[in-house]
Amino acid sequence: MSEYILEMKGISKEFTGVKALSNVNFKVKKGEIHCLIGENGAGKSTLMKVLSGVYPHGNYDGDIIYEGEVQKFSNISDSVKAGISIIHQELALFPDLTVYENIFAGNEVKRGAFVDWNQTVVEAQKMLKKVNLKVNPETLVKDLSVGRQQLVEIAKALSKEVKLLILDEPTAALNEDDSENLLELLKGLKQEGITCIMISHKLKEVISIADKATVLRDGQTICTLDAADGPISESIIIQNMVGREIKDIYPKRPNKNIGDKILELHNWSAFDVELGREVVKDVDFHIKKGEIVGIAGLMGAGRTELALSIFGNPKSYKVQGDLLLNGKKRKFTHTKDAIKAGIAYVTEDRKGNGLFLLQDIKSNVSAANLKGISSNGILNGNEEIKVATEYKKSINIKASSVEQNVGNLSGGNQQKVSLGKWLFVGPKLLILDEPTRGIDVGAKFEIYTIMNQMINEGLSIIMISSELGEVLGMSDRVYVMGEGRIKGEMAIEEASQEKIMQLATH
């Protein structure tokens, strides 16, 4: 048998016209810890989904050779049977069941046709010992910390006699101590001959733990670094992650006219009661009139949470610190207060919480400013059509009429409807959260052009984006966030992809 437990050869995967993976080669030796690195959207998760059978055989091109044989997984349970377990970022545990029930969920210890609960507890204790988790197996999973829940997941994988363990950003939600423990555990498992693939954004971890590291970018394998050839350095990883040349698709803004500060945050923190942790920590931030400020960072860096905590706090975080609007201290208790004060927020998740998909374009455009088309609470339907048609023309929404349902539009046009909706509010400060995610290049350019127009009309824009090219191409100033904190701030002249990535991954 070859020394490789896994070889993925020439893997390609397409989502309706978008190439997520093209001709990826990925080899993992038996008993090593292999890290998979790349920006958001580089294709890491897709690759792991191909491997674990989420995308069944036939849905992708290329071969998966596992333990010397070509595998044709048609679902997750096939890959689990073969000894491959994947632990996702969002844990797949049952919070209201006990630890032992969770470990053996779907893999019950049976005597005859019945579950043998006593034996289950005994087995569970063995597994917990293996992962160094000292809890009573009868504890409910929801009463454990996230770090401990992760260990339960690993115990669950071990109970299925895992040979290849895949961890998708296991330390993203953990504090330092828990991360440390987890990494130690992985090293221990390695001694027992378990192979491990770990997706991670934290380069320090990668360097400390990886035997090898493969970098993906834009759905392609860029390189595989081997610790045996000398220590893996951060700068090499970052170079490989961001090495993409930035094409000139960002329209220029010749006459910049930057004025006074319109929004300031001081010692701004937000505590998410549901998650039980602080999602925004001690942020100092400001934006001036006529400025585009980019907020870069990786997933889970707290950027959306920051935006929501400014925009009337719809998730009811416990917010601390000062918010100054035009130099005056303000406090918004509802999104409608923030809107009234001239702030608009275009959400990251258009379909989930941005648009009314079952309603037509005109109702979406007017939704946040019904006052603008009504008098004394009574709507003027004709005025609404007029307004929506004007936006349809000015920002080029491609649709047969403003009475078309938004659910049937393309991603780019839906995003334009969102923009139209918030422009109609007449904001002073516009927060755009991933404004061009999932949009084709042509529509992107149009959205950038609209942004520049708005700036010329005296608005200010906060642009949250995971796309470094966009951040560098559009912003006047850049903040980098990580773990809820501002990790750095720089003028656009000083910013580079490497610098941003360096800050974001620390």
Next chain:
Amino acid sequence: MGFITEVKTLIKDNIRDYGMYIALVVILLTFTIMTDGLFMSSRNISNLLDSAGYIAVLAVGMTLVIVIRHIDLSVGFAAGFLGAIAAIFLTQMGVSVYITVPAILIFGIVAGLFNGFLIAQLGIPAFVATLAAMLIFRGALLRVTEQTGTIIVNDDKFNALGNGFIPSLMEVNGLHLLSLIVGLIGVLLYVYSEFSNRRNKVKYKFDVPSKGIFALKLILVSAVIAYITWILAGYNGFSWTVVIMLVVVIIYHFMTTKTVLGRHIYAVGSNPEAAHLSGINVKKITYIVFGSMGMLAALSGILFTSRLQSATTTAGTLFELDAIAAAYVGGVSSAGGVGKVTGAIIGAIVMASLTNGMNLLGVGISYQYIIRGGVLAAAVIFDVMTRRKRG
């Protein structure tokens, strides 16, 4: 575009809205033929509409509740209980009808707001919160009727709400004059509003339907109003129940289609998170919708008590499910954000027509339930299929 093709596209685009009307016409025609015209007689139609009244007003409120993705199971016994309170006010306490009716409506609003509090403020699922309220109202109804049993109401003015008719002024060829006048005014108002709508659209330089279609629609709707008026005028004219039903529909139709409040209700229904992020107060809307439901439950209780001229210990039993069925037949969607008030009324009339028609034909009660269940299922299937085709 030719006239015929325009009609065709109009039907194709609006099949979901028209489906219900077509179904109603089919049901009416079927029963008329099977009963040799007895079904469409003035007296029967008048009875049919009166018997639909107390469910129809509930269905209007229920439609809005379902539009915002909730449900209200308490409305049946809320109606029964509030109806009994009305009876007690009128008989045992001797309160005038002019005070009783508004007071009961206000009680209804308070009861609805309490449901709203449980659901919006405390986050209890509407199904459970209103189930609890249903049990409470049921107990309360038994409590207040325990000693007396059925409470007979002798107040003529109150009883007229469920049984009486608007005064006739004089008879013309055996037809009810005031009803004819009301019908005529209805037609004139309708024609005026259509013309003014069209004029406004032209002022904004929007496309309007061709003159042929416009005329066809005017004639069709006017004819329907005129026909119903003529039928009712042949018996005792418009009953107070029908008048109340019409007023409720007109107010709610206007509110849902032409006001900011209505738009907010539908926004909350189609995507509560997006609504919140658009600056809409989702809690407030939930309160308003449940408050309005409570008021309509009270109105339903008043109509039912007045129709029976008494409050009974079992009044309101299963009203909530009849109202929910009517709302679904009327095209409301439990996924939220979709459903019309006019649909709810049509749904209630469809269900009442089935009961009435089958009674005339002497169909056994067992078959009646089965057929009504089948129609409900068919209506929802039709709704789902047409939506899938479009989306």
